[in-house]
Amino acid sequence: MIRRFSLAAAAFVMAAGAAHAGSIDGAWITASGETAVISGGTITLKTGKFAGKTIGTMKAAGDGKYAGTITDPQDDRTYSGSAKLSGATLELTGCAMSVFCKTQTWNKK
Structure with a gap:
């Protein structure tokens, strides 16, 4: 019984870690040096000439x-878009x- 619980808990922790690792949410440095924030799939510029402007959804x-x-x-x-996350890029x-x-290419801030 304890062994089954331990295996289930380990599987849950690994699955939660994998799901979190694939999130694009957070602050990013754009190719032109501005900061963009992705939250809930919405991309908003936070610095630069267009600060506050929503520039996409993913x-x-x-x-x-x-x-x-x-x-x-x-x-x-507006254009069709795609993104690929690879570590902090x-x-x-x-x-x-x-x-x-x-x-x-954007880098995680």
């Missing part, structure tokens, strides 16, 4: 990958018509 798609939208704050156009890609894509 939802988990599994295996450290995310899908959603990205808005260019300069021209206020987030690679964001925005695409117009699924053909013309631009990728930026």
